[in-house]
Amino acid sequence: xxxxxxxxxxxxxxxxxxxxxxxxxxxxxxxxxxxxxxxxxxxxxxxxxxxxxxxxxxxxxxxxxxxxxxxxxxxxxxxxxxxxxxxxxxxxxxxxxxxxxxxxxxxxxxxxxxxxxxxxxxxxxxxxxxxxxxxxxxxxxxxxxxxxxxxxxxxxxxxxxxxxxxxxxxxxxxxxxxxxxxxxxxxxxxxxxxxxxxxxxxxxxxxxxxxxxxxxxxxxxxxxxxxxxxxxxxxxxxxxxxxxxxxxxxxxxxxxxxxxxxxxxxxxxxxxxxxxxxx
Amino acid sequence: xxxxxxxxxxxxxxxxxxxxxxxxxxxxxxxxxxxxxxxxxxxxxxxxxxxxxxxxxxxxxxxxxxxxxxxxxxxxxxxxxxxxxxxxxxxxxxxxxxxxxxxxxxxxxxxxxxxxxxxxxxxxxxxxxxxxxxxxxxxxxxxxxxxxxxxxxxxxxxxxxxxxxxxxxxxxxxxxxxxxxxxxxxxxxxxxxxxxxxxxxxxxxxxxxxxxxxxxxxxxxxxxxxxxxxxxxxxxxxxxxxxxxxxxxxxxxxxxxxxxxxxxxxxxxxxx
Numbered sequence: 001x002x003x004x005x006x007x008x009x010x011x012x013x014x015x016x017x018x019x020x021x022x023x024x025x026x027x028x029x030x031x032x033x034x035x036x037x038x039x040x041x042x043x044x045x046x047x048x049x050x051x052x053x054x055x056x057x058x059x060x061x062x063x064x065x066x067x068x069x070x071x072x073x074x075x076x077x078x079x080x081x082x083x084x085x086x087x088x089x090x091x092x093x094x095x096x097x098x099x100x101x102x103x104x105x106x107x108x109x110x111x112x113x114x115x116x117x118x119x120x121x122x123x124x125x126x127x128x129x130x131x132x133x134x135x136x137x138x139x140x141x142x143x144x145x146x147x148x149x150x151x152x153x154x155x156x157x158x159x160x161x162x163x164x165x166x167x168x169x170x171x172x173x174x175x176x177x178x179x180x181x182x183x184x185x186x187x188x189x190x191x192x193x194x195x196x197x198x199x200x201x202x203x204x205x206x207x208x209x210x211x212x213x214x215x216x217x218x219x220x221x222x223x224x225x226x227x228x229x230x231x232x233x234x235x236x237x238x239x240x241x242x243x244x245x246x247x248x249x250x251x252x253x254x255x256x257x258x259x260x261x262x263x264x265x266x267x268x269x270x271x272x273x274x275x276x277x278x279x
Numbered sequence: 280x281x282x283x284x285x286x287x288x289x290x291x292x293x294x295x296x297x298x299x300x301x302x303x304x305x306x307x308x309x310x311x312x313x314x315x316x317x318x319x320x321x322x323x324x325x326x327x328x329x330x331x332x333x334x335x336x337x338x339x340x341x342x343x344x345x346x347x348x349x350x351x352x353x354x355x356x357x358x359x360x361x362x363x364x365x366x367x368x369x370x371x372x373x374x375x376x377x378x379x380x381x382x383x384x385x386x387x388x389x390x391x392x393x394x395x396x397x398x399x400x401x402x403x404x405x406x407x408x409x410x411x412x413x414x415x416x417x418x419x420x421x422x423x424x425x426x427x428x429x430x431x432x433x434x435x436x437x438x439x440x441x442x443x444x445x446x447x448x449x450x451x452x453x454x455x456x457x458x459x460x461x462x463x464x465x466x467x468x469x470x471x472x473x474x475x476x477x478x479x480x481x482x483x484x485x486x487x488x489x490x491x492x493x494x495x496x497x498x499x500x501x502x503x504x505x506x507x508x509x510x511x512x513x514x515x516x517x518x519x520x521x522x523x524x525x526x527x528x529x530x531x532x533x534x535x536x537x538x539x540x541x542x543x544x545x546x547x548x549x550x551x
Binding site for chain 1: 365380381440451482483487
């Protein structure tokens with residue numbers, strides 16, 4: 001992995017994104033680009049306030065705007081310093097257009113995108129994962145790592161395998177990108193309810209592949225409703241986990257029939273989630 | 280690179296494809312899965328192709344013996360070269376769907392290029408290879424019978440997301456080739472001096488490939504590309520051109536197809 005993009009909201013700087021990005025860039029000797037989203041439709045003040053407080057003078061509005069610029073500059077400086085201290089090569093992009101569109105485009109030319117799971121790019125409290133995160137995950141052209149609020153070094157990797165090729169492709173991508181974690185313990189977790197039988201779908205092929213990438217991998221088969229069983233199982237773990245998931249299914253059918261596992265995991269667990277798309 | 284599939288169709292045993300896998304194994308040991316596609320697939324193909332006016336005669340009877348002989352040959356070659364191997368041949372009906380499933384669980388698929396079109400009268404690539412390239416769940420390398428193991432990388436960039444995706448996949452799949460001399464080639468007959476999104480693509484590619492030259496070929500893309508590539512000995516061409524939107528170009532002999540048909544270079548193809 002050579003190029004990582006870390007996504008920041010300059011008005012609410014995420015230290016966790018910074019720490020994960022620097023840690024990963026450092027270990028894989030990658031180049032880090034900090035992307036500060038400065039969407040022109042997004043400010044710290046609300047248009048509503050400007051209008052309803054009997055209007056706001058031009059002077060007042062300028063004061064608001066200057067305050068935002070200051071906050072954003074401070075955030076950029078924090079990132080700048082952290083990268084210098086860590087001694088990694090980096091640069092900073094300021095995206096001033098519509099955030100989602102710019103990000104999707106930047107992701108074509110990157111190996112990994114890192115973003116805080118709480119990023120909303122709005123003032124409103126949203127239920128996790130926010131619409132903004134969902135749209136990014138659905139649109140990104142490179143794999144994404146969605147990080148929790150606090151940084152913890154990764155100690156173990158869990159792959160959620162439901163027999164879908166997407167999760168296998170996600171694991172291959174993880175193995176290529178996180179080559180520095182090749183000796184990390186890997187657990188492959190599968191739920192019986194996903195396909196009704198007690199053995200892995202395409203088990204032989206799966207083991208053949210996994211053995212080459214992670215020789216010490218272990219397999220866990222869970223009973224009961226997969227979503228619940230998996231969350232309970234993962235919550236019991238003492239190690240700091242990273243979870244690998246297949247495509248972020250946002251097509252109409254899966255949205256109606258089953259909530260994306262990725263959404264549940266992001267909401268319930270406080271660990272980084274690696275998501276890669278396939279077709 | 281950990282797990283590689285080598286696909287043979289019917290009676291064609293591609294020495295070139297095996298040789299490519301053998302040399303990869305020398306650099307980094309791999310698990311090689313030999314997949315032998317029987318003639319029944321050709322039967323399906325013949326119906327498929329005959330709709331366009333071509334007629335196939337399918338030699339059902341003798342096919343099995345030839346496949347068995349090819350399997351023995353493959354086994355012998357693997358043992359001789361210390362390659363860890365598996366053989367997958369699901370009886371008589373190893374359908375294309377099975378091969379597709381196999382590719383999800385592999386890092387790369389290697390296949391020979393010559394056998395795939397010797398049956399068709401036209402010089403376009405046959406429907407079977409096209410289908411493989413289109414549906415594979417991992418990148419594909421198409422290898423001619425006579426080739427030199429890559430010492431140069433030629434990255435075909437046309438400004439699309441698909442071409443960037445292929446370049447990234449190539450770097451992940453062949454980390455040991457990224458230090459070789461690499462050409463990022465943009466070939467289009469417009470008069471602009473810069474590449475589309477030049478800053479972005481350079482920022483990415485220069486980090487993956489240490490010895491990089493960016494070249495823009497003007498003039499007629501096909502001709503200038505063919506002339507240019509002839510001077511690059513021992514190259515591998517990286518292309519995302521088999522993406523859905525560019526799929527129709529294959530029929531019109533896009534440059535990727537031409538390179539494959541002219542028996543020159545291994546071609547690396549990846550698409551989402």
